[in-house]
Amino acid sequence: MATVKGDVHDIGKNIVGVVLACNNYEIIDLGVMVPVAKILQTARDENVDVIGLSGLITPSLDEMAHVAAEMEREGFDIPLLIGGATTSRVHTAVKIHPKYQRGQAVHVNDASRAVNVVSSLLQPDTKASYIENIQAEYAKSAAAHARAEAAKTRLPLSQARDAAFKPDWANYSPPKPSLLGIKSFDDSDFSLEKLVEYFDWTPFFQTWELKGRYPAILEDEKQGKAARQLFEDAQAMLKKIVAEKWYRPRAVIGFWPASAVGDDIRLFTDDTRSAERAMFYTLRQQLSKRGGKPNMALADFVAPLESGKADYIGGFAVTAGIEEVAIAEKFEKNNDDYSAILAKALADRFAEAFAELMHERVRREYWGYADDETLSPGEPDRGKLSRHSSGTRISSATRSYGKDDAF
Secondary structure, eight states: OOEBBTTTHHHHHHHHHHHTTTTTOOOOOOOOOBOOOHHHHHHHHHHHOOOOEESSTHHHHHHHHHHHHHHTTTTOOEEEEEETTTTHHHHIIIIIIIOOOOOOOEOOSSSSGGHHHHHHHHOOHHHHHHHHHHHHHHHHHHHHHHHHHHHHHOHHHHHHHOOOOOOOOGGOOOOOOSSEEEEEEOTTSOOOHHTTTTTOOHHHHHHHTTOOTTTTGGGGGTTHHHHHHHHHHHHHHHHHHHHTTTOOOOEEEEEEEEEEETEEEEEETTTTOSSSSEEEEOOOOOOOOSSTHHHHHHHGOOBBBBTTTEEEEEEEEESOHHHHHHHHHHHTTTHHHHHHHHHHHHHHHHHHHHHHHHHHHIIIIIHHHHHTTTOOOTTTGGGGGGGGOOSSSSSEEEESSSSSGOO
């Protein structure tokens, strides 16, 4: 099992590994950020029966398809299991399965199914029929996906650009950040105790495949008992983390002068805007929309160069602390996989909480475009935030967040 190249997420993979190990399967865990060459060489060296790939971020989907293609090219025929938050049966059927015809790619949507899937693929009396059913399901999924794609009307790029989102730049003056360049923070600036105030517990339970929103999940008829026990264990470990300072959170923020140039965003080295630092190439939506809705690109939210308006773009990255790896390994060496996963899941909450806190500080202080904002921690009402705050969250052990931090 491996988290594919470019991805650092392994909590879900670790849970699957524990479940399979408890059912007498030997697990070779290659860790995270594993290149395809290492995956396939290890599979040969160890004569494995199944390869399992995990990933959370969207680029991992392409990497999984690449692994499947390499398995086909190098003559593998063993089952390939696909799992992770961004994966799906449809993506596996459309993008991964066709690249691996010698063997069978199978999407596993949660850890509870892993044992049944592996057992069905390895038992001689069930393998053929199981694969036949999977292939029939994937054929239907691929056909339905193809029909849905064919029904979509896509505009030529020129028409999509004509329908771009056009803010009233003439009557708007972009606020200037309080600093240009970068600024770093460490645990002397923000305590672990402070970060706990920004915890969103719902994804914590989802990590353990307990579906539902916190705190309602604690009283759920079916999952409540397990959720309460898990939460009690998490609170006990959280007290130790804070009291003993297990993690050392760090962050960096940055702001740069920027202007939109067509569909792209040009960054400048300083406020003279005489030298280009970088160019961000953004994509324009091209699906036909009803009711006069615009075909947007991220560049639409930055003042165009020709407007003469001085605009800016910002970014930040945070980490709960690199100490998490050593702490988890210590538990694993003591054969305490549960605590290892729990420590990683809580580190994930600290990273998310730090992202929320830094985003708040950027909105209210360092960029100051929402200095009168009244949102409280744990109240992510995006409808109350400005154009600076909309965008994409990139989720990882180190996180960047929002349009104003779109790096």
